[in-house]
Amino acid sequence: xxxxxxxxxxxxxxxxxxxxxxxxxxxxxxxxxxxxxxxxxxxxxxxxxxxxxxxxxxxxxxxxxxxxxxxxxxxxxxxxxxxxxxxxxxxxxxxxxxxxxxxxxxxxxxxxxxxxxxxxxxxxxxxxxxxxxxxxxxxxxxxxxxxxxxxxxxxxxxxxxxxxxxxxxxxxxxxxxxxxxxxxxxxxxxxxxxxxxxxxxxxxxxxxxxxxxxxxxxxxxxxxxxxxxxxxxxxxxxxxxxxxxxxxxxxxxxxxxxxxxxxxxxxxxxxxxxxxxxxxxxxxxxxxxxxxxxxxxxxxxxxxxxxxxxxxxxxxxxxxxxxxxxxxxxxxxxxxxxxxxxxxxxxxxxxxxxxxxxxxxxxxxxxxxxxxxxxxxxxxxxxxxxxxxxxxxxxxxxxxxxxxxxxxxxxxxxxxxxxxxxxxxxx
Amino acid sequence: xxxxxxxxxxxxxxxxxxxxxxxxxxxxxxxxxxxxxxxxxxxxxxxxxxxxxxxxxxxxxxxxxxxxxxxxxxxxxxxxxxxxxxxxxxxxxxxxxxxxxxxxxxxxxxxxxxxxxxxxxxxxxxxxxxxxxxxxxxxxxxxxxxxxxxxxxxxxxxxxxxxxxxxxxxxxxxxxxxxxxxxxxxxxxxxxxx
Numbered sequence: 371x372x373x374x375x376x377x378x379x380x381x382x383x384x385x386x387x388x389x390x391x392x393x394x395x396x397x398x399x400x401x402x403x404x405x406x407x408x409x410x411x412x413x414x415x416x417x418x419x420x421x422x423x424x425x426x427x428x429x430x431x432x433x434x435x436x437x438x439x440x441x442x443x444x445x446x447x448x449x450x451x452x453x454x455x456x457x458x459x460x461x462x463x464x465x466x467x468x469x470x471x472x473x474x475x476x477x478x479x480x481x482x483x484x485x486x487x488x489x490x491x492x493x494x495x496x497x498x499x500x501x502x503x504x505x506x507x508x509x510x511x512x513x514x515x516x517x518x519x520x521x522x523x524x525x526x527x528x529x530x531x532x533x534x535x536x537x538x539x540x541x542x543x544x545x546x547x548x549x550x551x552x553x554x555x556x557x558x559x560x561x562x563x564x565x566x567x568x569x570x571x572x573x574x575x576x577x578x579x580x581x582x583x584x585x586x587x588x589x590x591x592x593x594x595x596x597x598x599x600x601x602x603x604x605x606x607x608x609x610x611x612x613x614x615x616x617x618x619x620x621x622x623x624x625x626x627x628x629x630x631x632x633x634x635x636x637x638x639x640x641x642x643x644x645x646x647x648x649x650x651x652x653x654x655x656x657x658x659x660x661x662x663x664x665x666x667x668x669x670x671x672x673x674x675x676x677x678x679x680x681x682x683x684x685x686x687x688x689x690x691x692x693x694x695x696x697x698x699x700x701x702x703x704x705x706x707x708x709x710x711x712x713x714x715x716x717x718x719x720x721x722x723x724x725x726x727x728x729x730x731x732x733x734x735x736x737x738x739x740x741x742x743x744x745x746x747x748x749x750x751x752x753x754x755x756x757x758x759x760x761x762x763x764x765x766x767x768x769x770x771x772x773x774x775x776x777x778x779x780x781x782x783x784x785x786x787x788x789x790x791x792x793x794x795x796x797x
Numbered sequence: 798x799x800x801x802x803x804x805x806x807x808x809x810x811x812x813x814x815x816x817x818x819x820x821x822x823x824x825x826x827x828x829x830x831x832x833x834x835x836x837x838x839x840x841x842x843x844x845x846x847x848x849x850x851x852x853x854x855x856x857x858x859x860x861x862x863x864x865x866x867x868x869x870x871x872x873x874x875x876x877x878x879x880x881x882x883x884x885x886x887x888x889x890x891x892x893x894x895x896x897x898x899x900x901x902x903x904x905x906x907x908x909x910x911x912x913x914x915x916x917x918x919x920x921x922x923x924x925x926x927x928x929x930x931x932x933x934x935x936x937x938x939x940x941x942x943x944x945x946x947x948x949x950x951x952x953x954x955x956x957x958x959x960x961x962x963x964x965x966x967x968x969x970x971x972x973x974x975x976x977x978x979x980x981x982x983x984x985x986x987x988x989x990x991x
Contacts, residue, residue: 394982396842396982401974402961545914546914
């Protein structure tokens with residue numbers, strides 16, 4: 371009997387344990403070291419009251435350059451413009467900084483400078499470059515920016531995204547969760563994105579703003595700007611108050627613009643597009659050279675267009691790096707003349723047949739382009755990593771490079787002389 | 798699937814433990830001495846699987862058994878537990894209820910069909926986790942040996958780690974994506990004490 375009692379007890383115990391198994395759960399969590407990027411907003415009121423001249427500051431990241439009389443305006447990407455007194459090119463001096471939040475580009479006509487400031491186009495009186503004055507503003511001139519990985523800039527209620535706060539975290543998800551791709555997650559309610567550390571190490575960037583150095587172009591009394599898939603015309607007859615006229619869709623992502631005679635040459639991700647401005651407020655499409663998918667500026671001289679093509683970019687995933695020369699006497703039908711192999715071409719400039727090509731880490735190339743079908747390199751200057759160049763006068767060359775702003779005397783193209791360098795401050 | 802050699806190696810370790818233990822001293826009912834327990838059973842929770850355990854130790858004071866064990870835990874992610882084991886016989890009689898508990902580490906040993914859904918990759922690294930078990934059983938003696946059945950709770954934790962694929966062409970610091978498993982199961986085993 372006692373034996374049966376024990377057996378019964380054991381059996382009940384086992385049955386109870388089997389029933390208890392329904393209360394137990396296994397778990398599997400996948401943990402991914404990640405980084406949260408949370409956007410920082412600047413209200414529209416603060417944005418539109420921020421432009422002012424300040425004390426000179428260190429150069430941290432060079433952008434577009436412009437020579438205005440004895441002054442150099444050097445864009446500090448996304449922040450504003452350094453004003454540099456270049457009375458003596460051998461010893462340029464930073465004299466002030468114009469704070470323009472979100473500034474990427476500029477164009478100058480007379481004493482009025484046109485700059486972008488995130489979503490606005492602003493006109494500045496630079497008669498006294500050390501004390502600029504805002505004379506006009508086109509509000510919301512540009513579409514609201516979208517960012518990679520789902521960020522949405524809630525301009526109307528929050529303003530513009532000016533920065534991201536980065537915070538390390540551990541992203542925890544249920545194993546094999548089909549709703550998560552394992553590399554990043556976007557929280558729409560918080561408007562934050564969380565990236566696994568292996569997937570992304572830099573803050574998200576706005577789409578359509580990679581690699582451009584010439585998005586503004588002036589022609590007669592009009593300013594033309596390119597932004598993403600649009601070409602916008604502004605009437606600047608009253609220079610101090612630009613008036614937005616038309617926004618023309620372009621069937622490609624536009625990166626650069628170069629006005630020439632009555633035409634606009636647009637560098638896009640699918641080819642070089644040519645628009646005429648016979649009706650200046652409404653540029654009309656005339657032709658395309660599809661072979662070139664250009665992220666870099668097009669320059670035109672004597673009806674010859676010079677275009678650099680750089681491989682391994684969002685514009686051109688191939689390994690082709692070259693300078694293409696085209697006959698554009700008939701802009702509707704550009705005729706390729708010749709292509710020249712390059713190393714890694716970025717921006718370029720031309721002055722009276724003297725061509726300058728920035729080759730990034732490969733250096734700065736000085737070329738004889740008097741004969742467009744027989745362009746030859748006179749000098750490849752190494753030890754410099756240039757990205758943009760402007761030839762001014764007949765002998766001064768301004769170059770923005772990775773480590774600063776250079777000035778060369780190119781009187782002798784085979785032996786250019788370094789006049790000065792303003793270094794970028796190390797972070 | 799583990800190699801045939803691996804399975805033979807593990808089974809040999811289990812059986813050798815018993816052989817060596819039995820060879821040491823002949824046990825008498827209620828006397829002190831070495832013992833070997835071999836168990837086989839099943840485990841239930843969200844999944845189910847087989848468990849094998851071999852324990853060797855010392856029996857003393859009529860009630861207590863202290864030993865160390867090794868096992869094969871064939872569950873969602875297969876593992877090899879290594880643990881300390883404690884048993885208490887409620888009575889000194891030949892047939893008695895007993896309580897058991899143990900703790901140690903669970904060494905992951907997944908088969909390729911058990912890899913997480915991460916690009917069909919084998920884990921770059923594995924990490925052991927906690928192993929514990931506790932329960933009640935009933936043993937009945939026959940001659941110098943005993944047979945028992947027991948039921949209880951078993952916990953095992955393991956980690957499988959991957960160096961992640963990068964989706965951007967830029968250099969990234971080496972970090973691991975970690976799959977952390979925690980298994981909480983009811984176990985029912987039958988065993989023999991030699």
